[in-house]
Amino acid sequence: MIDAVIFDCDGVLVDSEVLAIRGEREALGALGLDYDPPTYVERFVGMHDRTFFAALRIDYRAVHGQDAPSDFEETVLAGRRKHKDGLEAVAGAHDALRAARERIGAVAVASSSRAEFLRSKLERTGLFELVAPHVYSADLVANGKPAPDIFLYAAERLGVAPARCVVLEDSVNGVRAARAAGMRAWGFLGGGHIFQGHEERLIAAGAEATLRDFRAAGRAISALEKSIR
Template sequence: MADKNKDGNVTGNDVADASRPGLDQRTTAADTITRLLDDCQIVLFDCDGVLVDSEPISLATLVDVLDHFGAPLTFKEVADKFTGRSSSAPIDHIRVETGRDIKTEFKPFFYEKLFARYDIELRKIGDIDAVLEALRSRKIAFCISSSSSVERLEKTMTVTGLGQWFDDRIYSADFVRNGKPAPDLFLHACADMGFAPKSTIVIEDSVAGVTAAVAAGMKCIGFVGGGHYDGQHSEAANRLYDAGADIVIDDMGILAAVIAA
């Protein structure tokens, strides 16, 4: 049962209450998305866990890499600490735990293992092509704004074929001083594309990303349909709502249908 705060607003962990449409409430979700789209001119997509189902691959690889560098964590701990964050976060963790600065060693070692798995395992999120086609048909601009490095994004675009949709409209945490949860990357992408934050929708799967979108003054659609949220969609949705998401969905087909309507 949800609680109410002193202002009478619904709070707590019930995503099916009046303020938090449940993931199975398709009509309510569609109505909310329709309202968000009314004054939307651009959509900013996170990449990992939103465009591609890469998080289970990268998190499992990171577990192995942290163990290699002497700073082990469980899969759940890695997911909780690093989902939506740039590579500086695990590098900092290793330095704190071991006293070693492995900044120059980390990426080559991590990427060698990760990219080998990408070639075999990486897949697009279901219906994401339909979402991008609907945005193009509706003449709503879109781009990628991701915590991933340029190198990792290039690999992702090549393996999945998604690069054809985005051309040079790909923004990496490499471009800014402060990564998510700071708003810098989203504000940089918006400014470079020539749009105002208030006309922007961000699509994010992580608390760090949603927090960054809210701090940037942008609307945010949370997405919990990636493989890293299997079996915990409602719990993940609550975390994104708590971070400030306007709506949370677990099916890109809903978004595609609303945009195309």
Template sequence: MRLPELVIFDCDGTLVDSERIANEVFASLITEEGLPTSFAECVERYMGRSASSCVSDIESALGRPLRTELLTLRTARVDERLAVELTAVPGIREALDALAGAGTAVCVASSSTPPEIAFRLRRTGLTEYFGDAVFSATMVPNGKPAPDVFLHAAREMGFQPHSCAVVEDSTTGVLAGKAAGMRVVGLADLVAPDALRAAGADQVVLKASDIPGALGYQVSAR
């Protein structure tokens, strides 16, 4: 198996354990807006997608514009909880250390905004792994499942898409990675392994510490 030259990580749910909180908050706000939405429905419909595409779908389902500043409220409520509850995904530092030890370049490509990504990495102590190599869907015309943010990240980092691998925890992100022509490892947590495989993930892992092995790196047995 050829090793990737660049590994592109999604942020929420892949690097930081924020997706459960974010989806709880978003489901509640969408329901308050007048569109009853459960946690599971929120995960299925909106997880991994850009904010603008989520708003478009919600307004389409409602048949009217939003009555509230839904995204502003979501950011405020999520940030309030993340400031207290946010942690790094278990095993992700182990995975990042293994990639650093192998000399493999890494970056972040997320549907979140640059300030949101910066806060999450800073709060969990992961900033040191990425520095300025952080890219947001707000930097490109189309969010996931379009491949734009992954292609932008590869281009800015100086790598061809076929030499890159993507690590994602959502079907939307997996679809985007495959559309970019990249190898994709799915990290199964809120989304079932079979759903990630059906979206096109080349490998699926249940623990972040298993990411290097799935990418083809030799990992010492523990």
């Protein structure tokens, strides 16, 4: 039985990943680090910034033979913010949250985004009031995805056993985190950053099913209920 649905934010509820990836890759390219989009999505999407920048610094040293410059992180973050004005909710996200609360029960958001950015994105897209107060950032835990910490924290706050939670995630790291938490995981493919082969990567990471969109709340919840059964 499933008593709670936990949504990732970026790339699931809010179509922010495609904007962030574009800006980050532009900034990294100028620093001599070039990644093709599918590789970038598989390696980095879903990571907390601590883990993300640690991995990038390793790549920088491997390419350039020296440490990254002191302004490395701020340069990449500036690239991420460059396209923020185009932020929108994923189609059908509002109805999906409402339906999940009505039909499934407890609902939360558990994200790798920093707390202030997470709330801002949800508020700007009209989603925050549909899930508050259960909005949890990886800033609250010791380890970001693919570690299970944020999902375990969300389950504890909801008062629901991990085995009774299902997670909707767009990233390989997020699916791995959900599975490590002992939760069911479904891959979400409705974000603008999804590339060919990503569905297979999510399944390989542990997703038991995938959802292509939220265009109709009835369709999304029907898919959830069928998977629950």
